[in-house]
Amino acid sequence: MRALWEYLWGVLSGAWSLAAGMGVTLRYMLQPVATVQYPRQRLPLPEAFRGPIRLRAFPDGHHCVACGECWRTCPSGVIKVQGLKAQAKDHNRARYFFIDFSRCSLCGLCVEVCPQQALAFSREYETVGPSRYLGVKDLIAALEQEEVVP
Amino acid sequence: MTGWLHDTWQWLLAVFGPVALALVVGLVAVLVWVQVNALFLVWLERKVAAHIQLRIGPKEVGPFGLLQTVVDGIKLVSKELITPRPANWVLFVLSPLLVFTPVLLPFLVLPFAPSLPLRDLNVGLMLIFAFSGLNVLAILMGGWASNNKYALLGAIRSVAQNVAYEIPLLLSAMSVVIMAGSLRLGDIVAAQEGMWFVVYQPVAAILYLVGATAETNRAPFDIPEAESELVAGFHTEYSGMRFGLFFLAEYTNMFVVASVAITLFFGGWRGPFLPGVWWFLLKVYLLIFVVMWVRWTFPRLRFDQLMNFAWKYMIPIALLNLLVTALVMKLVG
Amino acid sequence: MLRKTLIHDTFYLNLGPQHPSTHGVLRLLLRLEGERVVECQPVIGYSHRGHEHMAQNRSWLQFLPNTSRMDYLSALLYNHAYCLAVERACGITVPPRAEYIRVICAELNRIASHLLWFGAYLLDLGAFTPFLYAFDDREDILAILGEVTGSRLTYCYCRFGGVARDLNQAFLDGVRAFIPKLRRRLKDYHTLVSKNVIFLNRTKGIGVMSPEQARDYAVTGPNLRASGVNYDVRKAEPYSVYPELDFEVPLGEHGDCYDRYYVRLLEMEQSLRIVEQALERLPSGPIRAAGVEQEPAPPPGAYHFAYESARGQLGIYLVSDGGRIPVRMKWRVPSFSNLSVLPELLAGTLVADTIAILGSLDLVIPEIDR
Numbered sequence: 001m002r003a004l005w006e007y008l009w010g011v012l013s014g015a016w017s018l019a020a021g022m023g024v025t026l027r028y029m030l031q032p033v034a035t036v037q038y039p040r041q042r043l044p045l046p047e048a049f050r051g052p053i054r055l056r057a058f059p060d061g062h063h064c065v066a067c068g069e070c071w072r073t074c075p076s077g078v079i080k081v082q083g084l085k086a087q088a089k090d091h092n093r094a095r096y097f098f099i100d101f102s103r104c105s106l107c108g109l110c111v112e113v114c115p116q117q118a119l120a121f122s123r124e125y126e127t128v129g130p131s132r133y134l135g136v137k138d139l140i141a142a143l144e145q146e147e148v149v150p
Numbered sequence: 151m152t153g154w155l156h157d158t159w160q161w162l163l164a165v166f167g168p169v170a171l172a173l174v175v176g177l178v179a180v181l182v183w184v185q186v187n188a189l190f191l192v193w194l195e196r197k198v199a200a201h202i203q204l205r206i207g208p209k210e211v212g213p214f215g216l217l218q219t220v221v222d223g224i225k226l227v228s229k230e231l232i233t234p235r236p237a238n239w240v241l242f243v244l245s246p247l248l249v250f251t252p253v254l255l256p257f258l259v260l261p262f263a264p265s266l267p268l269r270d271l272n273v274g275l276m277l278i279f280a281f282s283g284l285n286v287l288a289i290l291m292g293g294w295a296s297n298n299k300y301a302l303l304g305a306i307r308s309v310a311q312n313v314a315y316e317i318p319l320l321l322s323a324m325s326v327v328i329m330a331g332s333l334r335l336g337d338i339v340a341a342q343e344g345m346w347f348v349v350y351q352p353v354a355a356i357l358y359l360v361g362a363t364a365e366t367n368r369a370p371f372d373i374p375e376a377e378s379e380l381v382a383g384f385h386t387e388y389s390g391m392r393f394g395l396f397f398l399a400e401y402t403n404m405f406v407v408a409s410v411a412i413t414l415f416f417g418g419w420r421g422p423f424l425p426g427v428w429w430f431l432l433k434v435y436l437l438i439f440v441v442m443w444v445r446w447t448f449p450r451l452r453f454d455q456l457m458n459f460a461w462k463y464m465i466p467i468a469l470l471n472l473l474v475t476a477l478v479m480k481l482v483g
Numbered sequence: 484m485l486r487k488t489l490i491h492d493t494f495y496l497n498l499g500p501q502h503p504s505t506h507g508v509l510r511l512l513l514r515l516e517g518e519r520v521v522e523c524q525p526v527i528g529y530s531h532r533g534h535e536h537m538a539q540n541r542s543w544l545q546f547l548p549n550t551s552r553m554d555y556l557s558a559l560l561y562n563h564a565y566c567l568a569v570e571r572a573c574g575i576t577v578p579p580r581a582e583y584i585r586v587i588c589a590e591l592n593r594i595a596s597h598l599l600w601f602g603a604y605l606l607d608l609g610a611f612t613p614f615l616y617a618f619d620d621r622e623d624i625l626a627i628l629g630e631v632t633g634s635r636l637t638y639c640y641c642r643f644g645g646v647a648r649d650l651n652q653a654f655l656d657g658v659r660a661f662i663p664k665l666r667r668r669l670k671d672y673h674t675l676v677s678k679n680v681i682f683l684n685r686t687k688g689i690g691v692m693s694p695e696q697a698r699d700y701a702v703t704g705p706n707l708r709a710s711g712v713n714y715d716v717r718k719a720e721p722y723s724v725y726p727e728l729d730f731e732v733p734l735g736e737h738g739d740c741y742d743r744y745y746v747r748l749l750e751m752e753q754s755l756r757i758v759e760q761a762l763e764r765l766p767s768g769p770i771r772a773a774g775v776e777q778e779p780a781p782p783p784g785a786y787h788f789a790y791e792s793a794r795g796q797l798g799i800y801l802v803s804d805g806g807r808i809p810v811r812m813k814w815r816v817p818s819f820s821n822l823s824v825l826p827e828l829l830a831g832t833l834v835a836d837t838i839a840i841l842g843s844l845d846l847v848i849p850e851i852d853r
């Protein structure tokens with residue numbers, strides 16, 4: 001008798017647990033969806049978002065002095081920077097600044113290490129391309145499209 | 151031009167007779183219906199799943215993504231049919247055809263409306279169960295012929311599962327047959343004039359639905375194609391439209407099984423205001439919705455637990471139910 | 484004779500490296516008798532990237548991004564662990580605010596890791612829906628962490644002597660809204676999954692790991708605690724600000740799959756408590772220790788540091804000669820030891836249980852392969 005009771009109890013409690021589960025999914029079905037339809041809707045980027053690095057644009061151009069600190073710090077050896085002096089005894093200024101974004105891990109060490117604070121993260125996130133060579137970015141050339149920070 | 155068409159029609163009518171012609175027209179109608187129904191069900195399944203999971207589901211192709219499944223079907227048709235080299239070619243090719251044929255035949259007797267069954271056979275219910283039993287043969291053939299370990303495991307499981315679950319399915323249907331006193335589906339619907347059988351036979355109805363879910367290999371009984379264990383189970387090696395046929399058969403099978411459930415327990419085409427066929431379809435799709443809802447809620451049973459469940463719970467309860475029904479009918483009738 | 488061989492024929496099944504349930508590139512060589520597993524042999528190394536060797540070729544600081552790529556599901560925990568190890572070796576004291584921020588982020592990351600495990604485990608067992616609910620919750624955490632770390636998965640947020648960026652209002656608001664939301668969700672998970680009779684049948688009494696077995700194989704983390712052994716590095720060898728925070732270590736009784744599942748769900752609740760307390764006590768002050776060199780180097784010697792990652796005890800063994808570049812860096816990852824017990828648990832189970840047990844161990848394969 002006891003066994004029969006346990007058998008029936010097992011059937012009923014099991015059925016109840018299944019019904020409760022179905023109640024949960026029904027409730028969720030009536031909730032608004034949680035997804036964002038990506039190409040049509042976009043979420044705002046977080047404040048700290050890390051995109052490929054860029055040179056910050058100032059009224060007098062960029063502030064990079066081509067000291068090479070970022071180049072040495074970069075764990076992946078992504079950065080190449082070369083400076084040029086306009087004339088003897090002048091400040092060194094970066095003439096060439098390339099990164100290979102396809103190997104960048106966005107750790108942010110270069111941005112932090114920069115003594116001139118010339119680097120910043122961009123807010124670009126659609127960085128997919130058909131070729132790995134498209135990952136190579138010329139930051140000096142990209143500087144022209146930057147908004148100037150007064 | 152029309153004269154010629156008319157002549158041909160007259161000639162066909164004279165040679166084959168009205169019955170044969172009705173069957174041809176009916177077969178074409180059924181084939182079209184099967185396709186449309188499967189496309190709609192796949193769409194419905196994806197939408198139901200999506201909304202349960204806080205998503206939207208297909209929305210790009212057509213209004214509400216309705217044409218998404220059509221596009222998917224075109225993709226399937228255009229894909230290459232791959233036959234693995236170690237596979238048994240004959241059985242491998244035959245299996246999808248065999249799985250698809252038996253699911254068509256029940257449409258012969260399904261009573262969509264009082265006048266709509268193509269042939270109102272007096273053993274309609276038996277015919278449906280007989281043909282749904284063929285399904286398992288096709289799955290076994292496909293799984294074995296693929297010469298793939300996962301497919302073989304899926305096929306083995308499928309056979310054991312189908313054999314186990316056909317018994318409670320039949321037993322629960324039997325108790326309805328005892329009440330209606332006929333195997334003809336039309337008579338069964340007619341017997342539910344006053345009250346649906348689900349009221350008299352709630353246990354049988356639940357057993358039938360559980361058994362039907364297992365019979366159609368749907369979650370939580372989708373052991374033969376358990377994705378996380380057996381990759382894709384018996385149809386692991388199938389591609390293109392061969393896979394598409396398995397898919398089509400699964401969804402059509404769902405429709406057949408739900409239609410039988412509606413006929414047996416939920417009053418068939420009966421309902422106020424609307425014509426019978428609309429009530430029938432409405433009920434069927436509501437039932438299919440419930441089956442989908444179940445699928446997207448529960449985890450999968452383990453294989454031996456599934457067998458335990460069939461032999462230790464469903465079959466005894468179904469037998470008991472049948473016994474009680476027979477006794478009560480004897481006493482009352 | 485033929486009959487005998489047919490009946491007793493065993494066959495080999497390659498589960499993975501490409502299989503829906505091995506979560507990455509683990510390969511299990513199973514010897515089956517019908518559906519019963521006779522023997523299991525895990526094969527690893529498919530995603531070996533040589534992180535330990537990489538460490539010997541770059542400076543202490545440059546190894547930071549690597550840490551988050553070993554266990555990509557709890558990247559911030561690894562980040563935190565590495566920074567703590569090097570800081571302890573160098574004798575750097577971290578300002579309390581930075582340490583609290585780290586703990587908040589680490590615990591959020593631990594919740595995210597457990598949530599992903601929860602979802603993936605249910606997916607292994609055939610339930611698709613909880614997977615997406617868990618991902619919805621995890622998405623909230625990723626968005627919150629993205630507010631300060633700037634990344635979503637492979638964080639590089641901790642620095643020697645502090646963190647890279649201070650918390651902002653969006654982060655604080657996000658966390659405060661998230662905690663009650665997850666509590667509600669956990670209640671739903673218990674109704675939907677923990678009490679579900681199918682789930683109970685699939686996991687109760689499956690893959691039982693005795694405490695002795697767990698100790699023998701050096702299993703750690705929730706897997707060990709599910710066997711009833713009270714060992715959590717956060718309590719046993721407290722580090723960071725954990726001694727100041729009030730939390731419990733959930734324990735299991737039987738060491739089966741269900742206990743491993745339940746311990747993780749309870750741990751999420753405890754992590755929420757830690758985050759709540761840490762937010763309350765969050766001191767003000769600097770987020771970077773003053774006077775720390777950009778590239779500190781530990782004085783010559785060998786150091787070991789233990790950390791409780793989402794999967795168990797993470798051991799970092801550092802050897803320094805005082806130079807810029809580590810001489811040797813050995814990572815003792817929890818998943819490796821947790822995997823080692825698998826063959827013993829699997830012997831004699833069914834294929835379906837194989838998946839349930841494998842999933843319950845919460846292995847992250849890139850962490851094993853490093």
